[in-house]
Amino acid sequence: MSSMSSSRLSLSSRAFHLILCSAILFIGLLLANYVLIDSPTLKISPGVDDGQLAKRGGSESSAHIPPLENEWGNVNLEAPPVNSAPGVTGPGIPIAIKRILDKTGETIDENASTFYAAEKAVDSLEAMCEWLPEETNFKDKACFRDVGFIGTRDEYYADPSLIDIVTPSIRNLDFLEKWREFFQGFHIIIIQDGDPAKHLVIPEWVDYELYNRDDIKKALGDDEWIISSKDASIRNFGFLVSKKPYIYTIDDDCLPAKDNKGNIVNPLAVHLRNLRTPSHPYFFNTLYDPYASNSDFVRGYPYSLRRGVPTAISHGLWLFTPDYDAPTQLLKPTERNSNYLDMAITVPHRTLYPMCSMNVAFARELIGPAFMQGLMGEGQPWGRYDDMFAGWASKVVADHLAVGVKSGTPYIYHNKLSNPFVNLKKEYKGLEWQEEMIRFFANDVSLSKQANTANKAYAELAIIIKNKFASTNPYFERLAESMIKWTKIWDEVSLGIIKPAPSRMSNSSVHSKYRPINLSVKSTTPEVDIEKMFPIFGRQAATSVNAHDIAVGHRWKTFILPLDSKFHEDQYLGLPIEDQESVDCLLNSCDAETILKYGIQNLRDADLVLVPALGVTPIARTCRHRGSCWNDKAQELDIYIKENSDLTKKHLFLATMDSGENHPFFQEQHKKGNIVVTLGPGGLVVPSLASESDLQPNNWKGCKPLNARETFLLANFGVKGPTTRNGRIALDSILRQYSGNKTVTRVNPIIRRYTGDLNSSWPIVEVVNPIGVQDVLSDSILTMCAPGDLPYQKRFFDALLRCSIPVVIKRKIDSNGRMNSNGTEETYWSNIDEKNPTIQITTPNILNSYPELDFPYRDIVVEIDADTLELNQTMEYLESLPQQLLQQKFDKIRDGLKSVHFELNPKGNGPPGIYAGSWTHYLHLQSCHD
Secondary structure: OOHHHHHHHHHHHHHHHHHHHHHHHHOOOOOOOOOOOOOOOOOOOEOOOHHHHHHOOOOOOOOOOOOEOOOOOOOOOOOOOOEEEOOEEOOOHHHHHHHHHHOOOOOOOOOOOOOOOOHHHHHHHHHHHOEEOOOOEEOOOOOOHHHOOOOOOOOOOOOOOOEEEEEEEOOOOHHHHHHHHHHOOOEEEEEEOOOOOOOOOOOOOOEEEEEOHHHHHHHHHHHHHHOOEOOHHHHHHHHHHOOOOEEEEEOOOEEEOEOOOOOEEOHHHHHHHHHOOOEOOOOOOOOOOOOOOOOOOOOOOOHHHOOOEOEEEEEEEEEEOOOOOHHHHHHOOOOOEOOOOOOEEEOOOOOOOOOOOOEEEEEHHHHHHHHOOOOOEOOOOOOOOHHHHHHHHHHHHHHHHOOEEEEEEEEEEEOOOOOHHHHHHHHHHHHHHHHHHHHHHHHOOOOOOOOOOHHHHHHHHHHHHHHHHOOOOOHHHHHHHHHHHHHHHHHHHHOOOOOOOOOEEOOOOHHHHOOOOOOOOEOOOOOOOHHHHOOOOHHHHHHHOOHHHHHHOOOOOEEEOOOOHHHHOOHHHHOOHHHHHHHHHHOOOOOHHHHHOOOEOOHHHOOEEEEOOOOOOOOOHHHOOOOHHHHHHHHHHHHHHHHHOOOOOEEEEEOOOOHHHOOHHHHHOOOOOOEEEEOOOOOEEOOOOOOOHHHOOOOOOOOOOHHHOOEEEEEOOOOOHHHHHHOHHHHHHHHHHOOOOOOEEEOOOOOOOOOOOOOOOOOOOOOOOHHHHHHHHHOEEEEEOOOOOOOOOHHHHHHHHOOOEEEEEEEEEOOOOOEOOOOOEEEOOOOOOOOOOOOOOOOOOOOOOOOOOOOOHHHOOEEEEHHHHHOOOHHHHHHOOOHHHHHHHHHHHHHHHOOOEEEOOOOOOOOOEEEOOOOOOOOOOOOOOO
16 A cells, blocks of 8 residues: 555545544442330530540440540630531530630639629620621621631542452453542452353453452452452452552442432442541531531530541431341332432441441541451341441441441442342341340440450450350351451451462553542532433433433443445545645644544444445535535435344434535435534534544643733634624724734634735734644634534533633523623624514524533623624723633632543543533533424
């Protein structure tokens, strides 16, 4: 093959890959039944608070509320912290308030018995602060600054360096695809149960190590029996091998859940929030979780107990299939849980609870050795109580060590209903044994002060269990022995004496290649109605595809129809060789092999057939209007699809123009119920991709500072065709006549070479290819985004990505979408004819023209009203803009870019595409027409 042919094939392939990237992307609390404790009389006496109790390394099991450490009236003592956590009140508040009252100079009578002791001091303080009843606030906002209270809450994020994910499984790990938004970039420890020879399929983005039964035997030798077989408690081995401070364990039938506002919840972030904020087991807060937003400790909650204790366990709950036992399942087979209570509460001291391990996290150092799931499964007389036993045992150990347990949020969606008859076989003995064991844990367990670590306490508990239940059933001797061996093995693994080795692990490049997508508490993807957005797929697809599937790469089974290269040889090949090379540089970020592997291999199994035919492109002016040069190919393609595809399935076609410019072949697909991706109305509206290599995460160097930019205004718009009706000629004329001292760069992106008068009086820079335009964008303070026939103009998004402030023309329109100076709505982009205001515009208003932002568009654009344009005062207005205002808009754009992730590079962080953060959903799908 000649070098010329090779170059052409490479160029065609890359252009096709870029468009294909675009297509693929779019594409409460259950407490125990028995609180079996004899609650002591409430007494508060001098001593230590619960925070100090935790530091002592143990407590008497009979202790309930810890005694006080300080006398409240003694302000000379070192005050405890005024925050229990940022944004939440702490034990030092009373002393801090007393000190402020003392500063008023008024006497406080601590011995008052018939009047308020601090009445005069409080009156004086109120006068100083100037209380405004109508505002329920102070006139002097700094009145209580000396308290030192931090009123802003910390944001809690998932952190891959802090937490491992452990999941047991006997099947392929495809359930992880639903968790990709939250789990990518985190280390996952997979414990394979069943046949070690079975090969489990694991998504390529997963950073994992996999252990099977053979690996357990190699590591533990004769003691491998303490790790259950054919039971979910095999996850214990994952707890052993993890080295992170926290461990999250999840079952393979669990999917992401949505909160009451429709947000998809990140369990890693929420569990870490629970574990990294204190628990309060000694006094119940009736507003539940003081660390939730808009919450705190209620009136009457002792300040001495607000410091809390470290949290050892975060127990999450489940939607849909509740965690019922077999008898309840048999009596209520159709019952489902839909109650999402957005709170986590501390399980009270000396109160047991039923723990389910399908969604739970724990602190390895605080409770790890005592979190062993009970010996169950093959060869044991009962099952499905492994996590119940772990809950009972770890709770009494947590109470003994003065650490806390929380239960509630985060929720997961439990997708599987297990067979109640199989469950009854496993649970039968447990229905009897649980009654006796719960009473034993609640009433009989008393651990010594010497048991001052989780490991020592659990080993001591094992001996107590053996002495109590050995006569009940020989199993309990095995259970106790497994607990003792477990504590020894835990230490040996921690010290490196035992070194478990996985039989499989991910490639070393996975960790750097697939970085975390979303570390926040909730999904950044907007909630959408999939069925409404894609009605052609129907209810079944709507229930299996959710919003974050779109953000991280859709999960529809897509078959890519194999086509001859002539169907996607794009019209760039009609350009001169020197221009081909320029465009080739722009399109070299998308790799075919990386993209194509996201499709399926069998047409029969497909939900969607992608037809990778690339019709026309805006740069190929000779075939721009309705693609007449593509007539023969269109006819061939139509025949090919009928002969080689399945016409009963929906097909996705790629069109690179707005709907009116596309070849009739593409336009007719709508009538057939298929989908056409376009850059304008008539299909799925997708803003243009940003393929420039320097915008990719691996290459991103940040925005050039505003004061270092040499170009004041970039104007790279054409003035031909229908755009003459909407102000572009007027703008072009204004710029040509400009004679000020600001640098204005003018380039026609359609012609590519400026053909105007280079000797005109205004400073002009000639740019001859798209690469040059991008360079000038990075060096421009402002970019003129003249109104055109489409709401989605690529230059608008290009400007934002380069931190160049878009300049837009703002017009008033009425509710019918017609230009009207008295209209109540506004638009930036529309096909408005100033001479004929009866022509209805394409898109009615700003909100319907752009992806949704978290703030008004006017914060990041410069608006020029129609009168300013008509009076030829555009440049005067732009020159009058204060530098401070421009800097504010620049900063807003720059800060917003921090939450937008662009990725078209297969060597980067995941499958090619654009991941949108909170401020602009770059692949926002505006409409779908079937």
